[in-house]
Amino acid sequence: MSKIITDFQDKVLKALAGKIDDFYLVGGAALSLYYFHHRESQDLDFFTTSYNKKRVEEIVKFLSASLKRKADLVAEQPKKDMVRISVYTITINKEEGLKIDFAEDYIGLIKPPKSINGINIASLEDIYIKKICTIAGTSHEEDLTGRKISKGGRQSAKDFFDLYCLSHTFMMLSEFSFKFCDRLTREGIIRWFHSYGRLDIKTGLLELELKKAVDYRDMERHFKREIKAILEKEADLA
Structure with missing residues (x-):
């Protein structure tokens, strides 16, 4: 993965610091950035136990304006009888973009997330x-x-x-x-x-x-x- 995407991940997390307390970072990005530092991750996965489509759109709109980058919805599952998720790509340049998932946590939490630099990180x-x-x-x-x-x-x-x-x-x-x-x-x-x-x-x-x-x-x-x-x-x- 290019350093461009790594640096952009950092910009996204800094922009969202203190702004998405109802979400927590999970997946390979959380594992790599905050725990093991074992591999590069090409996306960001945010989960929540209280999924709301309008709330996700609000976050993406804020992020797009803050970074002055276009955000495109590339996939969505809004039905309540299934796991709800919205997948966006934030444009970095003409060749690259960062995929960000906002998903409903259908499993729940074992432990409360911990806040690191304003971002909630799953245990x-x-x-x-x-x-x-x-x-x-x-x-x-x-x-x-x-x-x-x-x-x-x-x-x-x-x-x-x-x-x-x-x-x-x-x-x-x-x-x-x-x-x-x-x-x-x-x-x-x-x-x-x-x-x-x-x-x-x-x-x-x-x-x-x-x-x-x-x-x-x-x-x-x-x-x-x-x-x-x-x-x-x-x-x-x-």
Whole structure:
């Protein structure tokens, strides 16, 4: 990612400082900028437990005027029976723009966010659980026996790497999953591990701008151990 986008992220956060107390920064940007400094993030993700479309439009209008940059709505899901989200791109120059998501937090918070330089930052626990739900999926269906099973989930190199860093540095995935996740979510984690495209993840990791290189094989082995630990503990509880 170019330094232009990094610098512009900083300008956006400074402009919004003290202006969006009803939102908190989550995702890879929060993890990188305020905790691990492990990779560059190309966007900003703001969540809120009280989503309001007019409030989002108000924030974007203020940001556009403050930075003297055009803001375009590129995607939206406004229906109340689904997770509501507005995705904007703020123009930096003719070639580059910064994507900013304003989303409804359908999971809720484990811990209160902390304010750093006027921006609310989600806790590591909350970033962790949201990453897990992203890869494991949050929708469910019934199998032929009527048993609920998880479905969906995203498979991307950035989620893979962020989840590895959280598990390796903060709290082991197996431990975290039994402390904060339900059975269906743990099943989603297991399904994710067995189904993600290995070649796609390897290729995607090469495209990320990492602060320190990590061998894919080490990450794969780490996840294999954690999945084994989850399965063993599930068996003990059965």
